[in-house]
Amino acid sequence: MSFDQQRRDTMPDFDLSGRILLVTGGSKGLGLAMARGFAEAGADVVVASRKFDVCKAAASEIAQATGQRCLPVAYHVGDWSQCAELVDSTLSEFGRVDILINNAGIAPVAPSLHGVTEELFDKTIGVNLKGPLRLAALAAEHMPPGGSIINISSVASVRPTPFTAVYGAAKAGLNNLTKAMALEFAPKGIRTNGIICGTFATDSLRNSAADESSLDAMGNLCSLNRVAEPSEIVGTALYLATSASSYTNGQLISVDGGVLP
Numbered sequence: 001m002s003f004d005q006q007r008r009d010t011m012p013d014f015d016l017s018g019r020i021l022l023v024t025g026g027s028k029g030l031g032l033a034m035a036r037g038f039a040e041a042g043a044d045v046v047v048a049s050r051k052f053d054v055c056k057a058a059a060s061e062i063a064q065a066t067g068q069r070c071l072p073v074a075y076h077v078g079d080w081s082q083c084a085e086l087v088d089s090t091l092s093e094f095g096r097v098d099i100l101i102n103n104a105g106i107a108p109v110a111p112s113l114h115g116v117t118e119e120l121f122d123k124t125i126g127v128n129l130k131g132p133l134r135l136a137a138l139a140a141e142h143m144p145p146g147g148s149i150i151n152i153s154s155v156a157s158v159r160p161t162p163f164t165a166v167y168g169a170a171k172a173g174l175n176n177l178t179k180a181m182a183l184e185f186a187p188k189g190i191r192t193n194g195i196i197c198g199t200f201a202t203d204s205l206r207n208s209a210a211d212e213s214s215l216d217a218m219g220n221l222c223s224l225n226r227v228a229e230p231s232e233i234v235g236t237a238l239y240l241a242t243s244a245s246s247y248t249n250g251q252l253i254s255v256d257g258g259v260l261p
């Protein structure tokens with residue numbers, strides 16, 4: 001066998017031409033970065049979040065930049081009937097879904113465990129845990145073999161803090177669900193994995209930081225000594241979405257700059 005032939009057989013293929021990505025929270029932050037990156041790799045994309053105008057602007061920008069089809073859909077992740085409508089809209093436009101990224105998330109801060117309201121608890125669990133379960137269950141019904149589900153988790157799922165206790169618990173639940181999904185969907189040829197995110201400089205993080213020096217301080221918590229740019233999640237997500245990771249299932253990959261012990 002020639003070297004060129006061997007290289008063709010062993011080089012991972014990150015081409016997503018002809019594949020359909022559904023990314024929740026795709027209108028900004030990490031979701032937008034992945035929507036852009038996957039469209040650049042050839043995928044058609046469904047961008048979903050609550051605010052239709054923001055989804056529409058993101059979808060237009062991606063379609064214009066990449067020439068891929070891009071559908072904006074307004075939906076609330078915690079509402080199961082809206083999860084069903086989102087999958088229906090995807091099927092009407094594209095006929096199937098190959099890749100689901102459960103990315104939409106919220107991390108409200110409570111002053112203490114006693115300060116956690118029932119509303120905060122229900123909302124945090126609804127967006128980060130209840131919605132992703134339902135959406136994955138519905139999407140998997142229409143996903144062909146070779147499909148991939150990626151759940152976006154957080155360092156808080158394995159290193160809880162008092163302020164983000166509910167968020168951390170919801171993401172820990174998502175880690176657990178990732179493994180259950182991997183077992184249930186594997187016989188259909190669908191793989192499920194998760195990404196444990198460290199600190200990424202998304203708009204919401206920048207807005208919550210008092211100033212640039214507090215962002216720098218967050219960066220000091222990892223061995224690479226900086227916060228990440230949103231685009232730095234794309235490579236790992238592409239790896240998990242493509243045949244490059246064909247023997248990886250039920251795994252949680254940390255993209256956290258090497259969080260310090």
Ligand SMILES: NC(=O)c1ccc[n+]([C@@H]2O[C@H](COP(=O)([O-])OP(=O)(O)OC[C@H]3O[C@@H](n4cnc5c(N)ncnc54)[C@H](OP(=O)(O)O)[C@@H]3O)[C@@H](O)[C@H]2O)c1
Nearest residue numbers: 025029030049050051076077104105154197199200202204
């Ligand atoms: N940034 C970080 O440092 C970091 C660290 C660890 C984990 N993560 C995780 O990474 C994911 C993305 O975070 P991010 O920083 O990119 O967040 P972000 O910039 O705040 O974006 C969140 C996205 O989710 C959407 N969204 C929020 N609530 C929703 C709901 N109820 N239904 C549907 N969509 C909803 C938002 O759009 P609408 O407002 O239009 O709904 C937006 O598109 C989250 O799961 C987060 O927990 C992020």
